[in-house]
Amino acid sequence: MSEAILSVKDLVVTFGAGRTAKTVIDHVSFELHAGETLSLVGESGSGKTTIGRAILGLAPVSGGEVRFRDKTISNTSRRERRKTAHDIQVVFQDPYSSLNPSMTVEDILVEPLKVAGIADGRSRVRKLLDSVGLPADSGSRFPKEFSGGQRQRIAIARALALEPAVIICDEPTSALDVTTQAKVLELLRELQERTGVAYLFISHDLGVVNSISDRIAVLYQGHIVELGEAAQVTHHPAHDYTRRLQMSAPVADPAAQRERREQRLALFAAAGAVEPAPAIAQQPTV
Amino acid sequence: MTNRPTTEFMLSVTPQPTPRRRRPLIVRLLMKPEGAITIAFLLFVVVLAVFAWVIAPVPPNLTDLNTVNAPPFSPGHPLGADQSGRDILSRLAWGSQPTIIGALIVLVVSVLVGVTSGLLAGFFRGKAEGVGTFVSDVIMSLPGIVLLIALYTLTGPNIPAAMAVFGILVAPTYFRLVRSVVVNVRNELYVDAARVVGLSNTRIIGRHVLWAVRGPVIIQSAFIIAAGIGIQAGVDFLGLGDPKQPSWGTVMQDAFNNIYNNPVGVWWPALLISLTILSLVLLGNILRDELQSTGVRPLSNRSKRTLTRDSTARPVKAVPGGENVIAIRGLKVAYPQAGGTITEVVHGVDLDVKPGEIHGLVGESGSGKSQIAFSTLGILPKEAITLSGSIWMDGDDLLADGKRLASARGSKIGYVPQEPMSNLDPSFTIGAQLTYGLRAVRSMSKKEARAELLALLTRVGIRNAEQVFRMYPHEISGGMAQRVLICGAIASGPKLIVADEPTTALDVTVQAEVLELLRELSRERGLAMILVTHNLGVVADICDVVSVMRDGRIVEEADVESLFASPKQAYTQELLASSRSVEIIEEAS
Numbered sequence: 001m002s003e004a005i006l007s008v009k010d011l012v013v014t015f016g017a018g019r020t021a022k023t024v025i026d027h028v029s030f031e032l033h034a035g036e037t038l039s040l041v042g043e044s045g046s047g048k049t050t051i052g053r054a055i056l057g058l059a060p061v062s063g064g065e066v067r068f069r070d071k072t073i074s075n076t077s078r079r080e081r082r083k084t085a086h087d088i089q090v091v092f093q094d095p096y097s098s099l100n101p102s103m104t105v106e107d108i109l110v111e112p113l114k115v116a117g118i119a120d121g122r123s124r125v126r127k128l129l130d131s132v133g134l135p136a137d138s139g140s141r142f143p144k145e146f147s148g149g150q151r152q153r154i155a156i157a158r159a160l161a162l163e164p165a166v167i168i169c170d171e172p173t174s175a176l177d178v179t180t181q182a183k184v185l186e187l188l189r190e191l192q193e194r195t196g197v198a199y200l201f202i203s204h205d206l207g208v209v210n211s212i213s214d215r216i217a218v219l220y221q222g223h224i225v226e227l228g229e230a231a232q233v234t235h236h237p238a239h240d241y242t243r244r245l246q247m248s249a250p251v252a253d254p255a256a257q258r259e260r261r262e263q264r265l266a267l268f269a270a271a272g273a274v275e276p277a278p279a280i281a282q283q284p285t286v
Numbered sequence: 287m288t289n290r291p292t293t294e295f296m297l298s299v300t301p302q303p304t305p306r307r308r309r310p311l312i313v314r315l316l317m318k319p320e321g322a323i324t325i326a327f328l329l330f331v332v333v334l335a336v337f338a339w340v341i342a343p344v345p346p347n348l349t350d351l352n353t354v355n356a357p358p359f360s361p362g363h364p365l366g367a368d369q370s371g372r373d374i375l376s377r378l379a380w381g382s383q384p385t386i387i388g389a390l391i392v393l394v395v396s397v398l399v400g401v402t403s404g405l406l407a408g409f410f411r412g413k414a415e416g417v418g419t420f421v422s423d424v425i426m427s428l429p430g431i432v433l434l435i436a437l438y439t440l441t442g443p444n445i446p447a448a449m450a451v452f453g454i455l456v457a458p459t460y461f462r463l464v465r466s467v468v469v470n471v472r473n474e475l476y477v478d479a480a481r482v483v484g485l486s487n488t489r490i491i492g493r494h495v496l497w498a499v500r501g502p503v504i505i506q507s508a509f510i511i512a513a514g515i516g517i518q519a520g521v522d523f524l525g526l527g528d529p530k531q532p533s534w535g536t537v538m539q540d541a542f543n544n545i546y547n548n549p550v551g552v553w554w555p556a557l558l559i560s561l562t563i564l565s566l567v568l569l570g571n572i573l574r575d576e577l578q579s580t581g582v583r584p585l586s587n588r589s590k591r592t593l594t595r596d597s598t599a600r601p602v603k604a605v606p607g608g609e610n611v612i613a614i615r616g617l618k619v620a621y622p623q624a625g626g627t628i629t630e631v632v633h634g635v636d637l638d639v640k641p642g643e644i645h646g647l648v649g650e651s652g653s654g655k656s657q658i659a660f661s662t663l664g665i666l667p668k669e670a671i672t673l674s675g676s677i678w679m680d681g682d683d684l685l686a687d688g689k690r691l692a693s694a695r696g697s698k699i700g701y702v703p704q705e706p707m708s709n710l711d712p713s714f715t716i717g718a719q720l721t722y723g724l725r726a727v728r729s730m731s732k733k734e735a736r737a738e739l740l741a742l743l744t745r746v747g748i749r750n751a752e753q754v755f756r757m758y759p760h761e762i763s764g765g766m767a768q769r770v771l772i773c774g775a776i777a778s779g780p781k782l783i784v785a786d787e788p789t790t791a792l793d794v795t796v797q798a799e800v801l802e803l804l805r806e807l808s809r810e811r812g813l814a815m816i817l818v819t820h821n822l823g824v825v826a827d828i829c830d831v832v833s834v835m836r837d838g839r840i841v842e843e844a845d846v847e848s849l850f851a852s853p854k855q856a857y858t859q860e861l862l863a864s865s866r867s868v869e870i871i872e873e874a875s
Contacts, residue, residue: 043793043794056478058482098476098479161483178861179861247798250797261798
């Protein structure tokens with residue numbers, strides 16, 4: 001694998017201050033290499049989305065640093081930060097709120113180009129739409145005229161507009177139907193092959209993550225509990241928590257699922273106290 | 287790189303039915319009778335102000351002692367004359383100008399102050415918001431009229447200054463409105479996306495935020511202008527205006543002082559002021575309807591009945607069902623669309639569930655699976671129309687009799703919803719809600735209910751049931767909330783549970799536990815279940831029989847083993863393939 005383009009070192013993210021301060025990310029380190037897909041997988045409250053937002057400058061970095069190539073990009077000024085727009089882009093989970101409902105698709109796609117000072121933005125729109133498999137005449141329409149999967153394609157096109165080196169995909173398929181999800185994952189793979197973009201892929205679904213990743217980092221309550229090659233993490237998990245994640249995901253085959261369920265129950269019967277989950281939530285989520 | 291995937295995508299991208307382009311706002315307003323009338327009247331007032339010098343028969347301050355208190359329709363004085371013999375029509379026409387200018391001053395000042403500060407406070411939050419909110423609260427606590435009277439002692443009769451001060455006094459309404467809209471917009475992901483793309487704050491506000499506040503501000507402005515006209519007339523009426531310059535308020539004051547000699551004189555300014563304010567308020571309401579509604583209205587009960595009449599009268603040959611817990615026959619559900627048409631979303635579905643059977647209803651979003659679940663429970667949204675069909679339970683058609691459906695719900699049919707948190711009332715303890723629900727369907731004392739519920743809570747896997755009984759929903763986790771809801775659903779001893787995506791909102795490890803619980807309960811109590819889900823893994827895990835839904839129809843129904851082993855329909859195969867493409871295939875470990 002080639003050199004690390006994005007490195008996160010001892011990242012700490014704390015929300016609030018004083019007595020109510022809550023550390024959501026606690027000394028997380030990893031590196032993303034050019035052209036690879038590294039996934040962060042974890043359940044709600046694990047902090048996976050926060051890591052993505054911290055890299056994008058949307059969440060406060062209280063400790064450690066984020067470097068892109070040789071430049072520190074955490075805790076820089078807004079003006080300085082904007083220069084990284086070329087390099088790091090994002091696709092969000094919710095394709096409904098990530099597109100401004102009052103702008104046409106063309107305006108949405110031209111916006112990043114305009115900010116970057118690229119004059120012939122409008123002529124590029126057609127190419128962008130084509131690259132994500134949308135009809136060329138989509139430009140004049142509004143987001144509400146598209147389905148969830150199509151909107152996610154528009155969001156991917158926006159992320160691609162500046163030809164970034166890294167795209168942070170924050171649960172890009174979890175709001176989509178399963179058939180649409182398969183197509184969007186296929187598109188992401190195809191775009192990576194063509195452009196060599198690296199993905200930091202954030203998801204709660206170990207299966208989805210396995211299908212797209214080179215490496216996987218498993219997050220649990222703000223810590224990385226396991227990081228390794230995708231095949232190794234999904235098939236031979238080293239950490240108990242990863243094993244639980246793997247065993248808990250049901251498979252679409254009654255016989256195989258029965259077997260998995262029995263394995264899971266046996267595993268927990270052996271582990272004893274691990275299950276069921278703690279009765280009282282430590283961090284009530286709203 | 288081959289072209290193959292791209293062409294495949296092209297095929298899959300069927301453009302959504304394009305909604306008809308909406309007409310421009312002004313056209314839509316004029317098409318409504320009340321819109322046309324109010325706009326026409328307001329236009330008339332503007333024309334009156336602009337062309338006062340043409341319309342007014344004589345100068346406003348021309349006194350003619352021959353026509354003192356002339357009645358309406360006397361020659362040269364269509365509306366009569368006042369106690370000094372001045373023509374009322376001329377005075378009102380000339381008085382429109384300062385009235386409108388005054389209202390505009392109120393509008394401009396309040397929009398400038400309120401919208402700007404609201405934008406800044408909502409977008410930057412923190413200190414700006416704290417200070418802004420404090421100042422706006424202070425201003426709102428000031429008595430407006432009293433302040434304007436106090437101002438009079440300082441500036442003398444100076445209507446523009448008074449109106450500017452009034453503008454500041456009403457600015458907090460804009461501040462609050464804009465701030466709350468901006469706070470919401472700021473959390474939209476498209477604002478984050480704009481930040482990531484490199485837009486500066488100014489451009490984000492100009493491009494994304496201002497657009498979102500424009501609708502509410504336009505609506506509010508209609509009300510503010512109305513208030514401005516009212517306040518200006520009031521200030522003039524109290525005698526704080528310039529007596530030399532006519533305005534609607536001064537005309538009113540003159541007429542009022544002279545009411546015993548010329549009672550009709552008061553009518554004209556009063557009518558003009560009230561009609562103008564009424565028009566503005568009405569226009570504001572119409573604007574609100576047009577800018578903030580979807581254009582879809584629920585059908586009236588009468589038109590609903592017309593649509594469903596033929597079906598309810600349909601004779602049923604035999605009571606279907608037999609040993610089934612529930613039997614659905616020919617269920618059709620539709621929703622009204624903008625423009626008065628209706629769209630059918632469920633096209634005649636039949637479904638049987640046997641005792642103790644877990645029946646999976648699987649499909650993608652929009653396939654109609656939740657509509658069937660909600661129909662069974664009688665909790666379809668208000669605008670939904672059940673065109674035809676019957677739901678049989680214990681020999682009765684629940685759809686034919688709303689009362690029967692209501693009494694079955696909660697007693698014979700339990701419900702486990704998708705979002706456990708939003709289905710618990712945050713202001714009551716878990717125990718209170720469960721007790722209330724149970725006692726609504728079974729007559730028992732609070733103490734009995736409590737004992738029974740505690741046992742059930744323990745049964746659904748809550749270990750410290752006594753403690754949880756006293757807790758509020760925000761103190762428990764999502765998985766636990768779902769256990770509580772399951773406990774509530776089975777407490778009344780139903781025969782059937784309708785579970786609508788019961789694990790979608792839960793983490794995968796919690797999902798496995800909740801499914802395990804549902805399976806155990808079904809076995810233990812012989813409970814039948816309709817389980818709505820989009821997840822084929824969940825179906826494989828827990829269901830006995832599966833119905834695959836697409837576009838409002840059941841396309842395939844089979845027992846779970848054969849459906850997964852040999853799916854007949856192409857759509858089922860596609861669903862299975864997509865679902866398996868992201869699965870972790872077992873390796874011998």
